[in-house]
Amino acid sequence: MDTALSEPQSSVATAGATAAVRQALAACEHVVLGPLKLDCGVTLDRYRVAYRTWGKLNAEKSNAVLICHALTMDQFVAGMHPVTGKPGWGETLVGPGRPIDPERYFIICANVLGGCMGSTGPLDIDPRTGELYNLSFPVVTIRDMVRAQAALVDHLGIETLFCVTGGSMGGMLVLQWAALYPERVFSAVPIATAARHSAQNIAFHEVGRQAIMADPDWHGGNYAAHGTRPARGLAVARMAAHITYLSETALQRKFGRQLQNRDALGFGFDADFQVESYLHHQGRSFVERFDANAYLYITRAMDYFDLAEAYGGTLATAFRGTPTRFCLISFTSDWLFPTAESRDIVRALNAVAANVSFVEIESDKGHDAFLLDEPEMFRTLSGFLRGAGNARGLRP
């Protein structure tokens, strides 16, 4: 870790986090890197990437797996999350005997640039002004996030990653990795994702952003200086988004029209239905762990993602000559990143004769399936990694 550079300063604390959170994040692995020229034209002289690793890099440096996290996730895939005190978001994915096993792989997961779990983002102090960036932080793209991750991978002394994988936004990063650094990605597993964000998904994100920015406690993004947080707006944003992560079937099965702690309708505007209580809980708990400005930046990065754009509008061109082995996974009830989006990617890969397999998994759990204990997803991933590992010469 390069500690010679003066470190970019994070202000998680001033944005509402407790001293304990600040300490917890400061104690986590991170590295200071730079410079990085962003797609918007701005150059970050220095930036911090917070990350976690599990397992050991082998002598050949051929067993590194990079996990790219989704919109509101972070580097804490496994083990206890230092902020929430809960298990990591990928407890069933990463661990001994799990599909991504630290006994076999050197596993890396990094908080994305623009995030709020230790990597440089709007919560940081702008070194030019000594003030918080807030909305003066440059808008970053998925490609910027990937470039920052590549610098981390350089720092770790790894030339070629055995596998890059991730779901949802994480899948966008996987695709961008394969397009930008084909020789550095031996295999890629983009899950429940798309090569470009759809109009409907941009629309849902914009509703969330508008909810945040409509909250007077947002103060044009300068809430830290006002000692406030746009908690209500962020909770509404989360509630709206959360619906899109589930399927109608899952909601009906889990909640239906069941009432919450009552025998009859309340004839009021409290939460009568369990599904309402559940949403309230989702909103409240999200506000505890996530920063509103970071939510604006990361949703924007997803909206801006259109992989084909830099390749003359033809997605296949992004993968021309790719040596990477791909395995795509989608879920039947995912209406946020429906199977058709994965199929478009498979078609583009086929058009350039790439090595690609594709599995659509039957699930009624909606987009969220990619975060859940889905045996068929794990079987698919494990099987693919075994085959790719043989091809890579990894010891079984």
Place this chain on the structure above:
Amino acid sequence: MDTALSEPQSSVATAGATAAVRQALAACEHVVLGPLKLDCGVTLDRYRVAYRTWGKLNAEKSNAVLICHALTMDQFVAGMHPVTGKPGWGETLVGPGRPIDPERYFIICANVLGGCMGSTGPLDIDPRTGELYNLSFPVVTIRDMVRAQAALVDHLGIETLFCVTGGSMGGMLVLQWAALYPERVFSAVPIATAARHSAQNIAFHEVGRQAIMADPDWHGGNYAAHGTRPARGLAVARMAAHITYLSETALQRKFGRQLQNRDALGFGFDADFQVESYLHHQGRSFVERFDANAYLYITRAMDYFDLAEAYGGTLATAFRGTPTRFCLISFTSDWLFPTAESRDIVRALNAVAANVSFVEIESDKGHDAFLLDEPEMFRTLSGFLRGAGNARGLRP
């Protein structure tokens, strides 16, 4: 019109409407009725129903068509809307040569109880206190709305309606009419609707309500007294809801990833994409014409709708022995009220050997299709009304 009773007072003006709006609404047809015992147990001694009619009731009083409006619509189906100055929401549905032709039918459309276009709702003054109801207005149900409409139909001297029709929430009213007053409904055309509001739809409504109630300008519903309006919260609610009215295909076709008035991404949080500008416009224009508290009440009524509940949980029982002829219409790309919901109603009607036809119309326009100029919907409706008219002995 019963002008002997002192009229319940509306306060559309204090809730943000202009004097011109107040005058316009005051000049519209309305009637004062009562008492009405509501499902919540409260009795409204007097209530006002604002309505419009077109055409003439025939001597046999057998040609009356009642149109039930959707969540944010009103009695102004055709002609100029006195508040917005725009054509009515059903210009292509109602009019000479249209499927519901005033030369043939006596057409009635009434603002629902709890609404904000002249019928009694949270904008009214509570006669017991002389203050605005706001959130002390009783929570009304779809059944309450139908009972109020039935009193209007009584007032108009009509025993049996030739047809009751409506889409979305309007379709819920149609179903409730047929269940509550089978002998008064000769034919019924519920469009793009459901016999109960789904968990997903309740969830979306709750997001909208939370957005309104999170707006500090809402003031616990007492915004009129504070001279404010929860415009930002209501706009966010509308934006979220609006996405659910469209299909992903329609959004992709209309907007895709097209940029708004710019050649390149703006790397900021203004509306880069056309779909964002469109949503902003939807939010802004809705706030001009609709009241936030009324939105709370009407969404709640929809959430509470579960027709089978009063019939031991068996939908078919609601229609046992029904003499009504039904025609159900759904749209293939409607994911808010998907075809499966209409099919459940058809199955229930079949189970009691009711006279029912059902047409699922191919459309990529989503739920909104029921409000649009959909030739196949109009052909279906016209054909059904012609057949029912013959059975009813209406002159061609």
